[in-house]
Amino acid sequence: MGLDRKTAAEFSFLLAVPTMFVATGYDVFKHRHEFNFENWNLLLVGFTTAFISALIAVKWFLNFIKNHSFIPFGIYRIVVGVLFLLASVAGFIRFS
Numbered sequence: 001m002g003l004d005r006k007t008a009a010e011f012s013f014l015l016a017v018p019t020m021f022v023a024t025g026y027d028v029f030k031h032r033h034e035f036n037f038e039n040w041n042l043l044l045v046g047f048t049t050a051f052i053s054a055l056i057a058v059k060w061f062l063n064f065i066k067n068h069s070f071i072p073f074g075i076y077r078i079v080v081g082v083l084f085l086l087a088s089v090a091g092f093i094r095f096s
Contacts, residue, residue, distance in 0.1 A: 005065045013058055 003011075028035070028043070
């Protein structure tokens with residue numbers, strides 16, 4: 001679509017934020033009767049830790065893609081996909 005790699009990556013990360021927020025909110029809402037005070041503290045610590053580590057990872061990734069292409073990532077995804085398909089056909093993995 002004419003965008004550079006950095007802009008496309010930023011867009012995909014920004015697109016993921018509301019999706020993850022809604023999915024987490026729905027899961028917490030579904031299991032709200034199971035939460036006590038200690039669970040809310042654990043959820044807050046987990047959220048904070050995940051948020052900080054995600055910021056670091058996204059910043060590193062955006063700097064990485066400024067100088068590198070997505071070709072190694074594409075090759076990796078194809079190889080892993082083929083390995084999973086072969087393992088599934090051979091009966092090592094069941095996807096049900």
